Amino acid sequence: MPELPEVETIVRGLRPRIVGRVVEEVEVVHDDVLASPAADFRACLGGRTVQDVGRRGKNVVARLSGDTVLRVNLGMTGRLLPVEEHAELSEEATHPAVRLLFRNGGALVYDDTRRFGLLECLSSEAWERKAAELGPEPLSPTFTARRLHEGLARSRSPARSWLLDQRRVAGVGNIYANEALHGARVHPRRPAESLSRDDAARLHRALRSVLRRAIEARGTTLHDYRDSEGDRGAFARSLEVYGREGEPCLRCETPVERLVFGSRSAFLCPACQPEAP
DNA sequence: AGTGTATCCTGCAGGC
């Protein structure tokens, strides 16, 4: 669910509310969202101060004292809800899985209906090693059209599968992959290596554009996604193909088609995005 | 190297 723009929105809201707080107690409601046994997770976090909250790909990355990192992957339905006082929490939390209780009151609740998310407490060094396996940040200045073209050229995967692979580029999920491909007029099934330099340049531009606009709109809420204030994102109304099967393409009126491959839906305009280049 | 499939889990919409 949450892709780069949603995670970015969550992180921005979270940062001012939890930096400086000290984790006093860790309540584990469902240990299946933890990467390690609950006792290890508690010991890893207990007593530490939150120093910063950032994002890498779709991961929320909280840096804590003692060179410790809490990585949160929100899966499909994960939410991070800062709560001011113990007493009246859980208003938003319908499926709390983990609660970090702060010294002097307040908490950060990890809520996750489907529990596909993952919380991992690890050393800075261990986190850096993992982060190095992720592809470049698509909004970083070092992610150039040329670099994208070079990456695509080495793979026969369908372009959409390529975009979803976090080792190739970090943070793109099914919504923005489909939107970017439509913006670039590239069929989602086109082999990555078949994209010309021009195709790659359009894809680069479309991807960055859609991610930036979605961040401005505070993300896309289809069902579950809420930011750290509990608010919905506004980008759903700006989607051009995702979820619009049978509706007219906004560019040419041709009905949007849905395909399934890689066990996920792909949405495209068959006129704007021809399968053959 | 790539693809198809299954798995984790819950909720919702739609058909009957």
Add this chain to the structure above:
DNA sequence: TGCCTGCAGGATACAC
């Protein structure tokens, strides 16, 4: 109302 199927912003592991 109930029961069924299919579907969902993700990630991973497996066999072929």
